Amino acid sequence: MITELRPAAERSWQLLADRAGTEPDPRKRANLEIVARHVREEVRGDVPALMETLVPQPVYEVWGASDSVGPKGYDEVKAFYEASIAIGKNRLEFEISNVLVEHDTVATEGIFRHAYTGELLTSRGFAAEDEVEPAAWYLVEYRALIVWPIDVGGLIEGERMYVGESPRILRRLEPGECDHLGPPNRG
Incomplete structure (x- = not known):
């Protein structure tokens, strides 16, 4: 389901857009713009537009606190994003604090924020059932x-994601709070 971008989500990756707007090198600016477009289409849930930002056979790698291996190839990456959209994980904030760009690489560092159900948190081992x-x-x-x-x-040839920690639970969300996170129909 394609959704509109919410200002709270867009503000979270503003540093990436700002950096693209001030980059004098055309190749580096194009790299920043394709990454910004990729993030925007992921949050919107537009899989065809998102896949257009990637090479035909992208490779994703996940390192650190996650036990995920990462999808490889067009079909696996597309299925990965479709599964993410099905649970609303794509509707996120990515508060970028650092951006580095070279002629063949962009690196973004920051904080990801999501809305997860208690069931998802316990099933993935991020919380105990009594928490x-x-x-x-x-x-x-x-x-x-x-x-x-x-x-x-x-x-984009893929993503190499280095996750420094398991998701930390900040607080329970009240109905309507942070409605730009999680599935569009989240209560």
Whole structure:
């Protein structure tokens, strides 16, 4: 489901857009712009537009606190994003604190924020059953660094995500609070 971008989500990656707007080198500016477009389309849930930012056979790697391996190839990456959209994980904040850009790489560091149910938190081992209510929604965050390799044609070759910690539960969300996070129909 494609959704509109909410200002709170867009503000979280403003540093990336600002950096693109001030980059004098055309190749570096294009790299920043393709990463910004990728993030925007992911949060909107527009899988075809998102996949257009990637090379035909992208490779994703996840390192650190996550036990995820990462999808490889067009079909796996597309399925990864479709699964993310199904649970609302794509509707996120990525509060970027650092951006580095070279002619073949962009790196972004910051805090990811999501809305997860208590059930998801316990099923993935992020919380004990007595810490959360299964049907309640919780604001979670974790620090991560993403390295975005860019091919000579200007498309993203995948993501190398370095996750420094498991999602931390910040608080239970009240109905309507942070409604830009999680599924669009979250209560």
